[in-house]
Amino acid sequence: MEYETRSGRSGNPPSPKQSVRKNLDFEPLSTTALILEDRPANLPAKPAEEAQKHRQQYEEMVAQAKKRELKEAQKRKKQLEDRCKLEESIGNAALTWNQEILPNWETMCTSRRVRDLWWQGIPPSVRGKVWSLAVGNELNITHELYNICLARAREKWKAMPALASEGDSEDAGLSLADREASLELIKLDISRTFPNLCIFQQGGPYHDTLHSILGAYTCYRPDVGYVQGMSFIAAVLILNLDTADAFIAFANLLNKPCQMAFYRVDHSLMLTYFAAFEVFFEENLPKLFAHFKSNNLTPDIYLIDWIFTLYSKSLPLDLACRVWDVFCRDGDEFLFRTALGILKLYEDILTKMDFIHNAQFLTKLPEDIAAEELFSAIATIQMHSKNKKWAQVLQTLQKEQERGSPVLKR
Numbered sequence: 240m241e242y243e244t245r246s247g248r249s250g251n252p253p254s255p256k257q258s259v260r261k262n263l264d265f266e267p268l269s270t271t272a273l274i275l276e277d278r279p280a281n282l283p284a285k286p287a288e289e290a291q292k293h294r295q296q297y298e299e300m301v302a303q304a305k306k307r308e309l310k311e312a313q314k315r316k317k318q319l320e321d322r323c324k325l326e327e328s329i330g331n332a333a334l335t336w337n338q339e340i341l342p343n344w345e346t347m348c349t350s351r352r353v354r355d356l357w358w359q360g361i362p363p364s365v366r367g368k369v370w371s372l373a374v375g376n377e378l379n380i381t382h383e384l385y386n387i388c389l390a391r392a393r394e395k396w397k398a399m400p401a402l403a404s405e406g407d408s409e410d411a412g413l414s415l416a417d418r419e420a421s422l423e424l425i426k427l428d429i430s431r432t433f434p435n436l437c438i439f440q441q442g443g444p445y446h447d448t449l450h451s452i453l454g455a456y457t458c459y460r461p462d463v464g465y466v467q468g469m470s471f472i473a474a475v476l477i478l479n480l481d482t483a484d485a486f487i488a489f490a491n492l493l494n495k496p497c498q499m500a501f502y503r504v505d506h507s508l509m510l511t512y513f514a515a516f517e518v519f520f521e522e523n524l525p526k527l528f529a530h531f532k533s534n535n536l537t538p539d540i541y542l543i544d545w546i547f548t549l550y551s552k553s554l555p556l557d558l559a560c561r562v563w564d565v566f567c568r569d570g571d572e573f574l575f576r577t578a579l580g581i582l583k584l585y586e587d588i589l590t591k592m593d594f595i596h597n598a599q600f601l602t603k604l605p606e607d608i609a610a611e612e613l614f615s616a617i618a619t620i621q622m623h624s625k626n627k628k629w630a631q632v633l634q635t636l637q638k639e640q641e642r643g644s645p646v647l648k649r
Contacts, residue, residue: 333362341365344372354568358614361564367479373567374491382483385455392454425453425465432470433556439474448477452486459490466502468547469493475551475563492549497571501546511640512546513538515633516575522624523579527586534594541601546574558610572622572629580617584608 278285285293335356340347347353361369429449432439439449452473457465472492476485493502500508516538521528531537544553549566551559566573581604582589589597622629 329362332356332359333364336362336365336369341368341372348372357564357568360561360610363479363560366560366564367476367484370476370479370563370567371484371488374488376487376491378487378491378494380459380487380490384459385483385486388455388458388486389451391458392451395458396454424467425450425457425470428465428467428470429453432474436556439470445474445477448482448485449474452477452482452489455486456490456493460493463493463499463502466547468544468552469502471548471551475549475556475560479560495571497546497574501543507640508637509539511633511636512575513542514636515629516542516578518624518632518636519575519620519622519629520579520582523620524582524586527582527590530590531597534597536594536597540598542575542578544602545578549574550577553604554608555606558608558613561610561614575629576617576620576622577613579620580613583619584613584616 340353340356429446430440432449434440437443438445440446449470453465453470456463456469456473473485473489476488476492479485480488492498496508497512499505500512517528520531520538549559550562553559554562562573562577566577569576581601585600589600592600624632627635
Protein backbone atom coordinates (compact mmCIF):
# COMPACT_ATOMS: atom_id res chain seq x y z
CA MET A 240 0.00 0.00 0.00
CA GLU A 241 2.77 2.36 0.97
CA TYR A 242 4.58 1.56 -2.33
CA GLU A 243 1.42 2.18 -4.35
CA THR A 244 0.77 5.49 -2.58
CA ARG A 245 4.32 6.71 -3.09
CA SER A 246 4.41 5.69 -6.74
CA GLY A 247 1.01 7.15 -7.42
CA ARG A 248 -0.48 3.77 -8.41
CA SER A 249 -3.60 2.10 -7.17
CA GLY A 250 -5.40 -1.15 -7.83
CA ASN A 251 -3.71 -4.33 -9.02
CA PRO A 252 -0.08 -3.75 -9.92
CA PRO A 253 0.93 -4.73 -13.47
CA SER A 254 2.96 -7.89 -13.96
CA PRO A 255 6.77 -7.56 -14.09
CA LYS A 256 6.67 -8.42 -17.78
CA GLN A 257 4.19 -5.65 -18.49
CA SER A 258 6.29 -3.17 -16.46
CA VAL A 259 9.37 -3.92 -18.52
CA ARG A 260 7.53 -3.72 -21.81
CA LYS A 261 5.98 -0.39 -20.89
CA ASN A 262 9.43 1.17 -20.89
CA LEU A 263 10.47 -0.35 -24.20
CA ASP A 264 9.80 1.17 -27.60
CA PHE A 265 9.92 -2.32 -29.15
CA GLU A 266 9.64 -5.97 -28.22
CA PRO A 267 13.21 -7.33 -27.84
CA LEU A 268 13.96 -10.34 -30.03
CA SER A 269 16.46 -11.75 -27.53
CA THR A 270 17.74 -11.20 -24.01
CA THR A 271 20.96 -9.87 -25.58
CA ALA A 272 19.05 -6.83 -26.88
CA LEU A 273 17.88 -5.93 -23.34
CA ILE A 274 21.33 -4.62 -22.39
CA LEU A 275 20.74 -1.72 -24.81
CA GLU A 276 17.52 -0.62 -23.11
CA ASP A 277 17.03 1.84 -20.29
CA ARG A 278 16.09 0.50 -16.93
CA PRO A 279 12.44 0.64 -15.77
CA ALA A 280 11.28 4.01 -14.38
CA ASN A 281 11.18 2.73 -10.80
CA LEU A 282 14.96 1.89 -10.95
CA PRO A 283 17.90 4.29 -11.10
CA ALA A 284 18.92 5.16 -14.64
CA LYS A 285 22.09 3.72 -16.13
CA PRO A 286 25.14 5.90 -15.89
CA ALA A 287 26.40 7.03 -19.29
CA GLU A 288 29.60 5.01 -18.85
CA GLU A 289 27.66 1.81 -18.09
CA ALA A 290 25.31 2.36 -21.04
CA GLN A 291 28.29 2.86 -23.33
CA LYS A 292 29.95 -0.27 -21.91
CA HIS A 293 26.80 -2.34 -22.49
CA ARG A 294 26.46 -1.05 -26.04
CA GLN A 295 30.09 -1.96 -26.73
CA GLN A 296 29.60 -5.43 -25.26
CA TYR A 297 26.50 -5.93 -27.37
CA GLU A 298 28.30 -4.83 -30.53
CA GLU A 299 31.17 -7.21 -29.73
CA MET A 300 28.73 -10.10 -29.25
CA VAL A 301 27.02 -9.29 -32.54
CA ALA A 302 30.39 -9.09 -34.29
CA GLN A 303 31.47 -12.46 -32.82
CA ALA A 304 28.17 -14.06 -33.84
CA LYS A 305 28.55 -12.75 -37.39
CA LYS A 306 32.15 -13.98 -37.45
CA ARG A 307 31.05 -17.45 -36.35
CA GLU A 308 28.28 -17.52 -38.94
CA LEU A 309 30.71 -16.43 -41.66
CA LYS A 310 33.23 -19.07 -40.60
CA GLU A 311 30.58 -21.81 -40.58
CA ALA A 312 29.29 -20.66 -43.98
CA GLN A 313 32.84 -20.76 -45.39
CA LYS A 314 33.33 -24.21 -43.88
CA ARG A 315 30.08 -25.47 -45.44
CA LYS A 316 31.08 -23.94 -48.77
CA LYS A 317 34.49 -25.64 -48.65
CA GLN A 318 32.93 -28.98 -47.71
CA LEU A 319 30.54 -28.65 -50.63
CA GLU A 320 33.38 -27.75 -52.99
CA ASP A 321 35.50 -30.65 -51.73
CA ARG A 322 32.57 -33.01 -52.13
CA CYS A 323 31.95 -31.80 -55.69
CA LYS A 324 35.65 -32.22 -56.51
CA LEU A 325 35.63 -35.71 -55.00
CA GLU A 326 32.52 -36.71 -56.95
CA GLU A 327 34.05 -35.32 -60.14
CA SER A 328 37.29 -37.18 -59.43
CA ILE A 329 35.42 -40.42 -58.75
CA GLY A 330 33.40 -39.97 -61.93
CA ASN A 331 36.51 -39.39 -64.03
CA ALA A 332 38.26 -42.34 -62.40
CA ALA A 333 35.24 -44.57 -63.07
CA LEU A 334 35.39 -43.63 -66.77
CA THR A 335 39.09 -44.48 -66.86
CA TRP A 336 38.53 -47.86 -65.22
CA ASN A 337 35.52 -48.72 -67.40
CA GLN A 338 36.82 -47.50 -70.75
CA GLU A 339 40.57 -48.07 -70.51
CA ILE A 340 41.61 -50.44 -67.74
CA LEU A 341 38.93 -53.13 -67.44
CA PRO A 342 38.73 -53.85 -71.22
CA ASN A 343 42.53 -54.31 -71.20
CA TRP A 344 42.91 -55.83 -67.76
CA GLU A 345 45.62 -58.38 -68.47
CA THR A 346 47.98 -55.86 -70.04
CA MET A 347 47.23 -52.84 -67.84
CA CYS A 348 46.64 -54.19 -64.32
CA THR A 349 50.34 -54.14 -63.41
CA SER A 350 51.19 -50.79 -65.04
CA ARG A 351 52.46 -47.93 -62.91
CA ARG A 352 49.52 -45.73 -63.82
CA VAL A 353 46.95 -48.33 -62.75
CA ARG A 354 48.82 -49.04 -59.52
CA ASP A 355 48.70 -45.32 -58.70
CA LEU A 356 44.96 -45.17 -59.42
CA TRP A 357 44.52 -48.28 -57.27
CA TRP A 358 46.23 -46.59 -54.33
CA GLN A 359 43.92 -43.57 -54.60
CA GLY A 360 40.91 -45.84 -54.18
CA ILE A 361 38.76 -47.71 -56.67
CA PRO A 362 35.47 -45.97 -57.60
CA PRO A 363 32.55 -47.76 -55.89
CA SER A 364 30.81 -48.36 -59.23
CA VAL A 365 33.66 -50.60 -60.46
CA ARG A 366 35.06 -51.81 -57.13
CA GLY A 367 33.36 -55.20 -57.20
CA LYS A 368 34.52 -55.94 -60.75
CA VAL A 369 38.11 -54.99 -59.95
CA TRP A 370 38.10 -57.04 -56.74
CA SER A 371 36.82 -60.09 -58.63
CA LEU A 372 39.52 -59.78 -61.27
CA ALA A 373 42.27 -59.13 -58.74
CA VAL A 374 41.30 -61.96 -56.39
CA GLY A 375 40.80 -64.35 -59.29
CA ASN A 376 39.10 -67.73 -59.24
CA GLU A 377 41.83 -70.31 -58.76
CA LEU A 378 39.25 -72.64 -57.24
CA ASN A 379 37.23 -72.58 -60.51
CA ILE A 380 33.96 -72.12 -58.65
CA THR A 381 30.93 -71.69 -60.89
CA HIS A 382 27.50 -70.25 -60.23
CA GLU A 383 26.14 -73.80 -60.50
CA LEU A 384 28.47 -75.01 -57.74
CA TYR A 385 27.30 -72.17 -55.52
CA ASN A 386 23.67 -73.21 -56.08
CA ILE A 387 24.54 -76.82 -55.21
CA CYS A 388 26.26 -75.77 -51.97
CA LEU A 389 23.36 -73.49 -51.11
CA ALA A 390 20.83 -76.27 -51.68
CA ARG A 391 22.85 -78.54 -49.41
CA ALA A 392 23.01 -75.83 -46.74
CA ARG A 393 19.22 -75.43 -46.87
CA GLU A 394 18.81 -79.16 -46.35
CA LYS A 395 21.05 -78.87 -43.30
CA TRP A 396 18.99 -75.97 -41.96
CA LYS A 397 15.82 -78.01 -42.30
CA ALA A 398 17.47 -80.89 -40.47
CA MET A 399 18.68 -78.69 -37.61
CA PRO A 400 15.48 -78.87 -35.50
CA ALA A 401 15.57 -82.65 -35.74
CA LEU A 402 19.19 -82.71 -34.62
CA ALA A 403 18.45 -80.34 -31.78
CA SER A 404 15.54 -82.46 -30.54
CA GLU A 405 17.89 -85.43 -30.30
CA GLY A 406 20.44 -83.41 -28.36
CA ASP A 407 20.50 -85.92 -25.47
CA SER A 408 21.86 -88.70 -27.64
CA GLU A 409 25.59 -89.12 -28.17
CA ASP A 410 25.18 -89.46 -31.93
CA ALA A 411 23.40 -86.13 -32.16
CA GLY A 412 26.20 -84.51 -30.17
CA LEU A 413 28.72 -85.80 -32.65
CA SER A 414 26.67 -84.48 -35.56
CA LEU A 415 26.50 -81.03 -34.05
CA ALA A 416 30.25 -81.09 -33.51
CA ASP A 417 30.70 -81.59 -37.24
CA ARG A 418 31.93 -78.53 -39.14
CA GLU A 419 28.77 -78.25 -41.21
CA ALA A 420 26.79 -77.93 -37.99
CA SER A 421 28.35 -74.49 -37.65
CA LEU A 422 25.39 -73.41 -39.80
CA GLU A 423 23.64 -72.71 -36.53
CA LEU A 424 26.45 -70.41 -35.41
CA ILE A 425 25.92 -68.28 -38.51
CA LYS A 426 22.49 -67.16 -37.31
CA LEU A 427 24.02 -65.88 -34.09
CA ASP A 428 26.81 -63.98 -35.82
CA ILE A 429 24.83 -62.31 -38.60
CA SER A 430 23.01 -60.10 -36.10
CA ARG A 431 26.39 -58.67 -35.03
CA THR A 432 27.51 -57.84 -38.57
CA PHE A 433 27.54 -54.09 -39.24
CA PRO A 434 24.66 -53.54 -36.78
CA ASN A 435 24.63 -49.78 -37.47
CA LEU A 436 23.69 -50.37 -41.12
CA CYS A 437 20.62 -52.44 -40.15
CA ILE A 438 20.68 -54.28 -43.50
CA PHE A 439 22.11 -57.66 -42.52
CA GLN A 440 19.99 -58.29 -39.43
CA GLN A 441 16.74 -60.26 -39.38
CA GLY A 442 14.28 -58.54 -41.71
CA GLY A 443 17.00 -56.51 -43.44
CA PRO A 444 17.38 -56.56 -47.24
CA TYR A 445 20.68 -58.48 -47.18
CA HIS A 446 20.03 -60.86 -44.28
CA ASP A 447 19.08 -63.83 -46.42
CA THR A 448 21.89 -63.17 -48.90
CA LEU A 449 24.53 -63.14 -46.16
CA HIS A 450 22.99 -66.21 -44.56
CA SER A 451 23.05 -68.03 -47.90
CA ILE A 452 26.69 -67.26 -48.72
CA LEU A 453 27.95 -68.26 -45.29
CA GLY A 454 25.82 -71.41 -45.28
CA ALA A 455 26.98 -72.39 -48.75
CA TYR A 456 30.61 -71.91 -47.73
CA THR A 457 30.31 -74.22 -44.73
CA CYS A 458 29.11 -76.92 -47.11
CA TYR A 459 31.77 -76.07 -49.69
CA ARG A 460 34.53 -76.23 -47.07
CA PRO A 461 33.29 -78.41 -44.18
CA ASP A 462 36.91 -78.76 -43.05
CA VAL A 463 36.93 -75.03 -42.30
CA GLY A 464 33.26 -74.47 -41.51
CA TYR A 465 32.11 -71.12 -40.19
CA VAL A 466 34.50 -69.07 -38.06
CA GLN A 467 33.50 -65.88 -36.29
CA GLY A 468 34.55 -62.89 -38.40
CA MET A 469 33.72 -64.45 -41.76
CA SER A 470 30.38 -62.67 -41.80
CA PHE A 471 32.09 -59.26 -42.07
CA ILE A 472 34.12 -60.33 -45.12
CA ALA A 473 31.07 -61.80 -46.82
CA ALA A 474 29.03 -58.68 -46.01
CA VAL A 475 31.57 -56.34 -47.63
CA LEU A 476 31.56 -58.50 -50.77
CA ILE A 477 27.75 -58.55 -50.86
CA LEU A 478 27.75 -54.74 -50.87
CA ASN A 479 29.91 -54.73 -53.99
CA LEU A 480 29.02 -57.88 -55.96
CA ASP A 481 26.10 -60.04 -57.03
CA THR A 482 25.41 -62.97 -54.73
CA ALA A 483 27.08 -65.78 -56.71
CA ASP A 484 30.09 -63.60 -57.59
CA ALA A 485 30.38 -62.57 -53.94
CA PHE A 486 30.50 -66.26 -52.97
CA ILE A 487 33.22 -66.97 -55.55
CA ALA A 488 35.33 -64.06 -54.32
CA PHE A 489 34.67 -65.03 -50.69
CA ALA A 490 35.83 -68.63 -51.15
CA ASN A 491 38.92 -67.59 -53.10
CA LEU A 492 39.84 -64.89 -50.57
CA LEU A 493 39.66 -67.33 -47.67
CA ASN A 494 41.75 -69.80 -49.65
CA LYS A 495 44.75 -67.44 -49.55
CA PRO A 496 47.58 -68.81 -47.34
CA CYS A 497 47.32 -66.12 -44.65
CA GLN A 498 43.53 -66.29 -44.32
CA MET A 499 43.54 -70.08 -44.31
CA ALA A 500 46.21 -70.13 -41.60
CA PHE A 501 44.11 -67.90 -39.36
CA TYR A 502 40.72 -69.44 -40.05
CA ARG A 503 42.01 -72.97 -39.56
CA VAL A 504 43.87 -71.77 -36.47
CA ASP A 505 47.22 -73.11 -37.69
CA HIS A 506 49.19 -72.00 -34.63
CA SER A 507 52.65 -72.60 -36.05
CA LEU A 508 51.89 -70.67 -39.25
CA MET A 509 50.18 -67.88 -37.32
CA LEU A 510 53.30 -67.53 -35.17
CA THR A 511 55.34 -67.27 -38.35
CA TYR A 512 53.18 -64.39 -39.60
CA PHE A 513 53.43 -62.66 -36.22
CA ALA A 514 57.21 -63.07 -36.22
CA ALA A 515 57.45 -61.63 -39.75
CA PHE A 516 55.28 -58.72 -38.67
CA GLU A 517 57.57 -58.01 -35.72
CA VAL A 518 60.61 -57.91 -38.00
CA PHE A 519 59.10 -55.00 -39.94
CA PHE A 520 57.60 -53.50 -36.79
CA GLU A 521 61.04 -53.16 -35.22
CA GLU A 522 62.49 -51.89 -38.50
CA ASN A 523 59.88 -49.15 -39.01
CA LEU A 524 58.85 -48.18 -35.47
CA PRO A 525 61.73 -49.11 -33.12
CA LYS A 526 60.59 -46.87 -30.26
CA LEU A 527 57.03 -48.22 -30.21
CA PHE A 528 58.30 -51.76 -30.74
CA ALA A 529 60.51 -51.48 -27.64
CA HIS A 530 57.59 -50.00 -25.67
CA PHE A 531 55.31 -52.91 -26.63
CA LYS A 532 58.06 -55.40 -25.75
CA SER A 533 58.58 -53.86 -22.33
CA ASN A 534 54.83 -54.11 -21.71
CA ASN A 535 54.59 -57.67 -23.12
CA LEU A 536 52.05 -56.54 -25.70
CA THR A 537 52.27 -59.24 -28.36
CA PRO A 538 50.89 -58.88 -31.94
CA ASP A 539 48.21 -61.55 -31.50
CA ILE A 540 46.34 -59.27 -29.08
CA TYR A 541 45.39 -56.84 -31.83
CA LEU A 542 46.35 -58.46 -35.15
CA ILE A 543 44.03 -61.47 -34.99
CA ASP A 544 40.84 -59.40 -35.12
CA TRP A 545 42.25 -57.15 -37.85
CA ILE A 546 43.30 -60.08 -40.03
CA PHE A 547 40.20 -62.21 -39.37
CA THR A 548 37.87 -59.51 -40.69
CA LEU A 549 40.33 -57.83 -43.11
CA TYR A 550 39.80 -54.61 -41.11
CA SER A 551 36.11 -54.45 -42.04
CA LYS A 552 35.12 -54.59 -38.36
CA SER A 553 37.95 -52.45 -37.00
CA LEU A 554 37.89 -49.51 -39.44
CA PRO A 555 35.04 -47.36 -40.82
CA LEU A 556 33.48 -49.22 -43.75
CA ASP A 557 34.53 -46.77 -46.48
CA LEU A 558 38.10 -46.80 -45.17
CA ALA A 559 38.10 -50.59 -44.89
CA CYS A 560 37.08 -50.78 -48.56
CA ARG A 561 40.09 -48.65 -49.50
CA VAL A 562 42.31 -51.04 -47.55
CA TRP A 563 40.68 -53.91 -49.45
CA ASP A 564 41.43 -52.13 -52.72
CA VAL A 565 45.18 -52.26 -52.15
CA PHE A 566 45.00 -55.64 -50.40
CA CYS A 567 43.55 -57.08 -53.62
CA ARG A 568 46.50 -55.52 -55.45
CA ASP A 569 49.37 -56.36 -53.07
CA GLY A 570 48.11 -59.43 -51.22
CA ASP A 571 48.68 -60.42 -47.58
CA GLU A 572 51.67 -58.10 -47.23
CA PHE A 573 49.38 -55.07 -47.30
CA LEU A 574 47.34 -56.34 -44.34
CA PHE A 575 50.45 -56.20 -42.16
CA ARG A 576 51.60 -52.94 -43.73
CA THR A 577 48.22 -51.45 -42.84
CA ALA A 578 48.69 -52.65 -39.26
CA LEU A 579 52.04 -50.86 -39.11
CA GLY A 580 50.40 -47.78 -40.65
CA ILE A 581 47.82 -47.74 -37.84
CA LEU A 582 50.56 -48.07 -35.23
CA LYS A 583 52.51 -45.29 -36.96
CA LEU A 584 49.47 -43.01 -37.02
CA TYR A 585 48.92 -43.38 -33.26
CA GLU A 586 52.54 -43.89 -32.20
CA ASP A 587 52.68 -40.80 -29.99
CA ILE A 588 49.55 -41.86 -28.12
CA LEU A 589 50.49 -45.52 -27.79
CA THR A 590 53.97 -44.87 -26.38
CA LYS A 591 52.35 -43.09 -23.41
CA MET A 592 49.96 -45.93 -22.57
CA ASP A 593 50.40 -49.04 -20.43
CA PHE A 594 49.51 -52.60 -21.45
CA ILE A 595 45.80 -52.39 -20.61
CA HIS A 596 45.17 -49.06 -22.33
CA ASN A 597 47.21 -50.05 -25.40
CA ALA A 598 45.22 -53.28 -25.75
CA GLN A 599 41.91 -51.46 -25.31
CA PHE A 600 42.86 -48.78 -27.83
CA LEU A 601 44.02 -51.23 -30.52
CA THR A 602 41.04 -53.55 -30.16
CA LYS A 603 38.64 -50.59 -30.51
CA LEU A 604 40.17 -48.03 -32.83
CA PRO A 605 38.82 -44.45 -33.08
CA GLU A 606 35.80 -44.17 -35.35
CA ASP A 607 36.98 -40.95 -36.96
CA ILE A 608 40.17 -42.20 -38.63
CA ALA A 609 40.77 -40.07 -41.72
CA ALA A 610 41.52 -42.08 -44.84
CA GLU A 611 44.20 -39.72 -46.15
CA GLU A 612 45.97 -39.63 -42.79
CA LEU A 613 46.03 -43.41 -42.53
CA PHE A 614 47.22 -43.92 -46.09
CA SER A 615 49.90 -41.26 -45.60
CA ALA A 616 51.10 -43.23 -42.57
CA ILE A 617 51.00 -46.50 -44.52
CA ALA A 618 53.02 -44.89 -47.33
CA THR A 619 55.89 -44.25 -44.89
CA ILE A 620 56.11 -47.95 -43.97
CA GLN A 621 58.94 -49.74 -45.76
CA MET A 622 58.41 -53.47 -46.26
CA HIS A 623 62.11 -54.24 -46.67
CA SER A 624 64.35 -55.64 -43.96
CA LYS A 625 68.04 -56.14 -44.67
CA ASN A 626 67.32 -56.14 -48.41
CA LYS A 627 64.63 -58.78 -47.94
CA LYS A 628 61.00 -58.26 -48.91
CA TRP A 629 58.00 -59.48 -46.94
CA ALA A 630 57.69 -62.75 -48.85
CA GLN A 631 61.39 -63.54 -48.37
CA VAL A 632 61.32 -62.81 -44.64
CA LEU A 633 58.19 -64.93 -44.26
CA GLN A 634 59.75 -67.80 -46.19
CA THR A 635 62.91 -67.68 -44.06
CA LEU A 636 60.87 -67.75 -40.86
CA GLN A 637 58.77 -70.66 -42.16
CA LYS A 638 61.95 -72.68 -42.68
CA GLU A 639 63.07 -71.82 -39.16
CA GLN A 640 59.66 -72.89 -37.90
CA GLU A 641 60.02 -76.23 -39.67
CA ARG A 642 63.44 -76.69 -38.02
CA GLY A 643 61.90 -75.96 -34.65
CA SER A 644 63.48 -72.56 -34.02
CA PRO A 645 62.97 -71.52 -30.36
CA VAL A 646 62.41 -67.92 -31.50
CA LEU A 647 59.01 -68.85 -32.92
CA LYS A 648 57.88 -70.95 -29.98
CA ARG A 649 55.67 -69.09 -27.56
